[in-house]
Structure formats: C-alpha cells, structure tokens
Amino acid sequence: MRRNLRLLSAAMVAARRLLHRTRATLAKEERPEAQVKIALPAPDLAGRMPLEQALAQRRSLREFSGRHLSREELSQLLWAAQGITAPDGRRTAPSASALYALEVYVAAADGFYHYAPAGHELELQSKTDLRPTLYWAAQCRSFLRDAAAIFVIAAVYERIEREYGRERSPLYVHLEAGHAAQNLLLQAVSLGLGGVPVGGFYDDQVGKAVSLPNNEQALYLVAVGHPAAETREGSV
Numbered sequence: 627m628r629r630n631l632r633l634l635s636a637a638m639v640a641a642r643r644l645l646h647r648t649r650a651t652l653a654k655e656e657r658p659e660a661q662v663k664i665a666l667p668a669p670d671l672a673g674r675m676p677l678e679q680a681l682a683q684r685r686s687l688r689e690f691s692g693r694h695l696s697r698e699e700l701s702q703l704l705w706a707a708q709g710i711t712a713p714d715g716r717r718t719a720p721s722a723s724a725l726y727a728l729e730v731y732v733a734a735a736d737g738f739y740h741y742a743p744a745g746h747e748l749e750l751q752s753k754t755d756l757r758p759t760l761y762w763a764a765q766c767r768s769f770l771r772d773a774a775a776i777f778v779i780a781a782v783y784e785r786i787e788r789e790y791g792r793e794r795s796p797l798y799v800h801l802e803a804g805h806a807a808q809n810l811l812l813q814a815v816s817l818g819l820g821g822v823p824v825g826g827f828y829d830d831q832v833g834k835a836v837s838l839p840n841n842e843q844a845l846y847l848v849a850v851g852h853p854a855a856e857t858r859e860g861s862v
C-alpha cells in the first residue's frame with residue numbers, strides 16, 4: 627500500500643513537471659515573433675546633462691504628454707538600465723558577483739520587447755500594446771495608461787542563489803533591481819523625459835500579462851514618458 631502511494635506521488639510529481647515544461651513550450655510557441663530581433667542605435671556616452679543636475683531634477687513624474695519615445699531614447703534608457711560596458715560583459719548597474727539576475731522588458735504602443743544586453747537589441751515578444759493590461763495589473767494607476775513606455779524589471783533568483791543561497795539572494799536581487807531602476811530614472815531625466823518607479827502591482831497578474839517565463843519574477847515597473855508640461859520649469 628505504502629509502495630503504491632509512493633509510486634502515485636512520484637507519478638504526480640512527474641506529471642506536474644511535464645505540465646510546467648509544456649506550458650513553457652507553449653508560451654514560446656504562442657510568441658512566434660520572439661525571435662525577431664531589432665537592433666538599437668548605439669548609446670550616447672557623452673550625454674547632455676551633468677549627473678548632479680539629473681540627481682537634483684529627478685522627481686517621480688506621473689503626468690505624461692502621450693508622445694512616443696524615439697528609438698534613440700528607448701536605446702539610451704535600456705542601456706542605462708542594463709547595458710554592457712566592458713568586454714567581460716559587466717554592465718551599467720552593479721550585480722552581486724556579476725551574476726546578473728535581471729531581465730528587462732519594455733511595453734510600448736507597438737509591442738512588448740525583451741532587452742538583450744549582449745547585442746544591445748530588442749527581442750519582439752508580442753505585437754500587442756500591453757500597457758493597458760499592465761495598467762489593470764498595477765491597480766489602475768492612470769499614469770501607466772499614459773506612459774510612453776512601461777519597463778518591467780524581472781529577476782531570475784536562481785542565478786544568485788547558486789552562489790549565495792536562498793537566504794541572502796533575495797536581498798541581492800532586490801538591491802540590483804534598485805540600481806537598474808535608478809539608472810533608468812536618471813537617464814530619463816537627462817533625456818528630458820520623466821518616470822516613476824512602481825512597486826504597487828499584483829505580481830502574478832503582471833507576470834501573466836506579459837507572459838514572463840516561469841523562472842522570472844516581476845519586481846519593479848518603471849513608467850517613462852515625455853512630461854505633460856514639457857516647458858514647465860521643474861516639471862520633471
């Protein structure tokens with residue numbers, strides 16, 4: 627009897643694993659555009675604003691003009707968040723033991739993209755505008771509907787756990803996400819844009835809305851756009 631129960635439980639575990647694998651495969655098949663890669667312009671390494679000015683001007687911006695971001699602006703923002711800046715693959719944002727736990731996505735009017743730091747390129751995930759879905763998943767904050775782009779910072783905890791164990795890793799992953807988000811926000815200011823970091827959302831709903839792989843967890847959203855009152859002094 628006990629042996630039968632053990633067999634049954636092993637069969638259930640195997641079935642669950644198979645279901646997980648099938649779901650992952652399906653998620654890929656449901657996103658046939660996933661392999662479409664879009665090269666981004668090289669990042670501007672000179673900039674237009676001293677860091678101190680960007681720090682002094684950074685303020686959470688929640689009123690956007692509705693204007694889309696240019697390819698150059700998108701490139702610069704993604705590079706600031708996770709761009710590669712050294713031949714050994716190290717990036718703009720620090721990471722514990724350079725293990726790089728983060729994956730960055732961006733939802734814009736013309737689709738949903740994954741940022742691939744290695745080629746500084748976008749990988750098309752879906753041609754759907756997922757901003758309205760993210761708006762619902764993040765407690766219907768109107769600025770999410772109006773933002774030109776919503777960046778989704780997700781993490782693969784296992785990458786850090788392998789070295790630092792399950793107890794320490796969450797702290798390191800969350801610190802890394804903060805670094806990336808701050809880089810992105812400061813870059814937005816420097817480009818004359820504005821943004822707001824958003825932690826208030828339903829984790830599962832965001833994950834589902836953008837079809838995150840099973841091993842990725844959405845940690846942070848960053849809404850970015852042109853300020854509604856672009857000429858108003860101190861509006862960013």
Ligand SMILES: Cc1cc2nc3c(=O)[nH]c(=O)nc-3n(C[C@H](O)[C@H](O)[C@H](O)COP(=O)(O)O)c2cc1C
Pocket residue numbers: 684685686687767822823824825826827
């Ligand atoms: C971890 C974290 C989570 C946040 N989540 C939200 C949020 O869900 N919605 C929102 O409107 N602002 C959010 N903010 C922005 C804060 O409200 C904002 O940073 C704070 O009011 C200080 O204003 P400032 O950013 O303009 O200096 C968040 C900020 C942080 C650091």
